[in-house]
Amino acid sequence: MDGVITSIQRFSLNDGPGIRTTVFFKGCNLRCAWCHNPETFSLADDMMYDASKCIGCLHCVAVCPSGAQREIDGKHAFQRDLCTHCGACADVCFPGALEHTAKVMTCDDVMREVLQDKAYYLDSGGGVTLSGGEAMLQADFAAEITAACHEHGIECAVETNLAYELDPCEAVLRGFDLIMFDIKQMDSAQHKRWTGAGNETILANAKRMDGFARPMIARVPLIPGATDDMANLAATVDFLATLKNLRYLEILNFNPLGEAKYRCLALDNPFVTARPYSDQQMSDYQRALSGRGVEVRVG
Numbered sequence: 001m002d003g004v005i006t007s008i009q010r011f012s013l014n015d016g017p018g019i020r021t022t023v024f025f026k027g028c029n030l031r032c033a034w035c036h037n038p039e040t041f042s043l044a045d046d047m048m049y050d051a052s053k054c055i056g057c058l059h060c061v062a063v064c065p066s067g068a069q070r071e072i073d074g075k076h077a078f079q080r081d082l083c084t085h086c087g088a089c090a091d092v093c094f095p096g097a098l099e100h101t102a103k104v105m106t107c108d109d110v111m112r113e114v115l116q117d118k119a120y121y122l123d124s125g126g127g128v129t130l131s132g133g134e135a136m137l138q139a140d141f142a143a144e145i146t147a148a149c150h151e152h153g154i155e156c157a158v159e160t161n162l163a164y165e166l167d168p169c170e171a172v173l174r175g176f177d178l179i180m181f182d183i184k185q186m187d188s189a190q191h192k193r194w195t196g197a198g199n200e201t202i203l204a205n206a207k208r209m210d211g212f213a214r215p216m217i218a219r220v221p222l223i224p225g226a227t228d229d230m231a232n233l234a235a236t237v238d239f240l241a242t243l244k245n246l247r248y249l250e251i252l253n254f255n256p257l258g259e260a261k262y263r264c265l266a267l268d269n270p271f272v273t274a275r276p277y278s279d280q281q282m283s284d285y286q287r288a289l290s291g292r293g294v295e296v297r298v299g
């Protein structure tokens, strides 16, 4: 079976315990306004275009079948709305101004990369994490990778948004060694404002998933003005305190590194001026949220 991914990151330390390889699935059912992986939003091979790297060779114009790559007054121009995502332009752009965002891979392709670091996973208590995007939009492919990891004695975790119908994914989710999920906003209207969907399905799925008896880690992204008010965070912790299989809550600092990606994808970034919290502020949040029945860690 083929799957569509954006990238595979080796030696990841932020996607679960120990040293991990993170597989970023392409395609997402939410549109979190602060997402630092906007290249995973759609399943299509959207071109990332960095004009500062373009040398004007016009090789892309010669191969583009849709007229999206064009020459205007002897200079290169990219008319993105004409692009049909064939990927031909990125293949001939040797300075790297144009880059693919999608790779079609088989499970064997993924495992070839994963197995290179098996010794590190075993030494550090790490493994593989399926992230995204939303891995459960390609649940069969996720299940194939999970089974292949287990055949090789490697633990496999998932980072999932839980904003989908659970029944078709239940067997796949039960196969993971660890399930990490986000709670972003306890107010459904605010959740819809910032992610495009209400939170009812997510909260109901978190409760149902607790019945799978799999270890779970919850994560809350601290986003200035969107998720970081104490009323929301306290309500989040109180909800999580009802889950029996939750190991702990991680509070995640705002990540500004998506800014260049938004620019290269010509997407609006409402958090372009936002900055991460200081270490002291993160510790203050951790302290303020502790003592409510859930261990709180800074992620």
Ligand code: SF4
Pocket (backbone or CB within 6 Å): 053, 054, 055, 056, 057, 058, 059, 060, 061, 076, 092, 093, 094, 095, 096, 097, 098
């Ligand atoms: S192939 Fe790359 S460097 Fe050459 S004109 Fe196109 S975008 Fe610019």
Ligand code: SF4
Pocket (backbone or CB within 6 Å): 047, 063, 064, 065, 066, 067, 068, 069, 082, 083, 084, 085, 086, 087, 088, 089, 090
């Ligand atoms: S991906 Fe294909 S259609 Fe889109 S700009 Fe590149 S060559 Fe043209």
